[in-house]
Amino acid sequence: MSIIDDILNETDPVKIREETERNYREHVNPFALRMFKNASLDIIEGKRSGASVWDISGKRYIDCVTGAGIFNVGRHNTQIVEALKKALDRYDMGGWISIIRERALLAKKLSDITPGGLKYSLFCCGGGEAIEVAIKLARGHTDRTEIICMENGYHGVTGFALPATGRDVYKAPFAPLAPGYRHVPFNDIRAVEEAITEDTAAILLEPIQGEGGIRPADDEYLRGLRKICDENDVLLVFDEVQTGFGRTGKMFCAEHSGVVPDIMVLAKSLSGGFYPISCAVFTEEISDFLMTHPFIIINSFGGTSLGALVALAAIEFIEENDLPAHAHIMGKRFIKGLLALKEKYPDLVIDVRGMGLMLGIEFPEESIGPRMAYQLNQNGVISIYTFNNPKIIRIMPTLVITEDEVDFVVQAFDKSLKEIRAQEVRFKK
Amino acid sequence: MATSEEIMEALADFQQQCNNNKRLRRMQRDWTKVLHFKGTETGDYFTMTVEKGEITRNEKGDNGVPDIIVETDSETLCDMFWGDINPTQKYLRGEIKVKGSQEDIMRIDAITAIIWPEV
Numbered sequence: 114m115s116i117i118d119d120i121l122n123e124t125d126p127v128k129i130r131e132e133t134e135r136n137y138r139e140h141v142n143p144f145a146l147r148m149f150k151n152a153s154l155d156i157i158e159g160k161r162s163g164a165s166v167w168d169i170s171g172k173r174y175i176d177c178v179t180g181a182g183i184f185n186v187g188r189h190n191t192q193i194v195e196a197l198k199k200a201l202d203r204y205d206m207g208g209w210i211s212i213i214r215e216r217a218l219l220a221k222k223l224s225d226i227t228p229g230g231l232k233y234s235l236f237c238c239g240g241g242e243a244i245e246v247a248i249k250l251a252r253g254h255t256d257r258t259e260i261i262c263m264e265n266g267y268h269g270v271t272g273f274a275l276p277a278t279g280r281d282v283y284k285a286p287f288a289p290l291a292p293g294y295r296h297v298p299f300n301d302i303r304a305v306e307e308a309i310t311e312d313t314a315a316i317l318l319e320p321i322q323g324e325g326g327i328r329p330a331d332d333e334y335l336r337g338l339r340k341i342c343d344e345n346d347v348l349l350v351f352d353e354v355q356t357g358f359g360r361t362g363k364m365f366c367a368e369h370s371g372v373v374p375d376i377m378v379l380a381k382s383l384s385g386g387f388y389p390i391s392c393a394v395f396t397e398e399i400s401d402f403l404m405t406h407p408f409i410i411i412n413s414f415g416g417t418s419l420g421a422l423v424a425l426a427a428i429e430f431i432e433e434n435d436l437p438a439h440a441h442i443m444g445k446r447f448i449k450g451l452l453a454l455k456e457k458y459p460d461l462v463i464d465v466r467g468m469g470l471m472l473g474i475e476f477p478e479e480s481i482g483p484r485m486a487y488q489l490n491q492n493g494v495i496s497i498y499t500f501n502n503p504k505i506i507r508i509m510p511t512l513v514i515t516e517d518e519v520d521f522v523v524q525a526f527d528k529s530l531k532e533i534r535a536q537e538v539r540f541k542k
Numbered sequence: 543m544a545t546s547e548e549i550m551e552a553l554a555d556f557q558q559q560c561n562n563n564k565r566l567r568r569m570q571r572d573w574t575k576v577l578h579f580k581g582t583e584t585g586d587y588f589t590m591t592v593e594k595g596e597i598t599r600n601e602k603g604d605n606g607v608p609d610i611i612v613e614t615d616s617e618t619l620c621d622m623f624w625g626d627i628n629p630t631q632k633y634l635r636g637e638i639k640v641k642g643s644q645e646d647i648m649r650i651d652a653i654t655a656i657i658w659p660e661v
Binding site: 143144147148151152153282285286478479480482483484487498503532533535536539540 | 572582613628630631633634635636639640641642643644645647648651652655
């Protein structure tokens with residue numbers, strides 16, 4: 114038997130847990146394991162399907178984290194499995210120096226489905242890498258250096274992306290970082306106006322701040338940013354890593370406001386939940402920079418035959434099943450249920466917000482987010498607070514979640530809030 | 543119920559264990575904080591000052607501006623400093639109240655994990 118058979122055929126949950134925890138403790142990250150166990154997030158995923166994940170012990174959870182938007186098409190989507198199997202029967206990744214047919218087809222598809230004049234795509238593997246591509250394109254195209262980004266924004270933790278992430282805790286140990294990044298308050302158009310200089314290359318933001326606490330940008334704010342960019346020859350970059358591919362009730366979040374960026378960064382669900390792939394999609398005008406520097410931004414594993422085929426299959430599934438519309442309907446159902454809980458627990462729930470199936474529920478203090486995540490996990494829902502704002506629990510299930518599953522999650526919130534309220538009463542005694 | 547003296551004794555032991563642990567001092571070298579601990583049933587406060595990973599002072603009372611406030615019964619406070627409980631588990635289960643950033647709470651847990659890895 115091969116090592117793969119050994120791994121896949123082992124079904125004893127006790128043995129699997131002991132082996133996995135030992136290897137995590139000794140070879141991966143002992144403190145992360147401890148944190149997972151403390152938070153009751155030490156789920157070792159077994160079966161995965163639709164909106165659900167089963168721990169190896171057989172306990173079912175509704176996944177409301179989905180890797181912050183990786184699994185829009187559902188966990189272990191069988192249609193994508195078939196696509197990947199077919200691709201594997203014929204291809205490997207494809208030679209980096211070759212012309213890759215599937216990459217070109219995916220780029221065309223992205224040009225077709227993204228708004229406005231977004232036309233060309235540069236592919237890489239992760240969201241942070243794609244943000245780096247966007248920043249390089251912005252600097253290369255404009256011959257300017259400064260990037261205006263948002264406080265509490267999150268754009269990944271790699272080289273050029275890390276300085277754009279608007280929280281010091283991610284950055285402090287790694288100084289000095291790449292210079293030329295300026296952070297302004299989110300949703301504050303005056304702050305951007307005051308920050309613009311002759312050296313501003315781009316304004317970078319998420320149309321809904323994910324890790325910042327599920328905070329949507331106002332439509333007027335986005336239109337104001339577009340106007341500022343047009344007047345100052347500055348590029349507008351939307352990070353749609355979490356919001357893309359139907360998550361917010363439209364294929365891309367930019368469609369809600371009608372504001373078209375010059376560069377859109379995509380990742381997460383482009384992978385279909387199977388094959389890492391990300392990209393920056395940009396206008397023809399920006400592509401001029403690549404005419405003179407065609408091989409200046411390269412990536413060995415970005416836009417491979419396999420990755421591109423999986424991405425095409427994922428997009429096909431999203432379109433055929435109209436997942437954006439389903440996300441909109443299920444999001445409304447969530448909001449209705451959560452607003453009822455806000456009425457029931459006015460001392461604990463400050464706000465319910467978001468779009469489609471990118472939702473957040475805000476609590477009055479930071480400790481409640483982690484405690485709620487713990488309670489929700491006890492009640493069969495995988496959840497976590499937003500990393501830049503622990504007062505908020507995110508709700509980002511797969512976009513194939515059913516009405517019954519939405520109701521289950523809302524009921525789990527009800528039970529969890531009841532327990533948190535009891536804890537608060539005990540503290541006050 | 544633990545007395546103030548018993549809590550101060552536990553704090554002193556905790557201080558010694560932390561400050562004598564080179565690995566911990568290196569890990570926490572960028573951590574400078576004021577921590578308040580409150581015994582909920584007694585109302586007694588204790589202040590711990592950490593400077594660059596070294597616990598420099600333990601005092602009775604709520605002195606200085608706290609970065610973190612930990613509230614629980616006096617017995618649990620003692621248990622925490624003696625290493626008899628996992629404070630993060632207690633916090634997430636709502637048995638210890640902590641006001642502060644999640645990063646600082648993780649730092650406290652890291653201290654516990656290094657000194658008492660079996661807890």
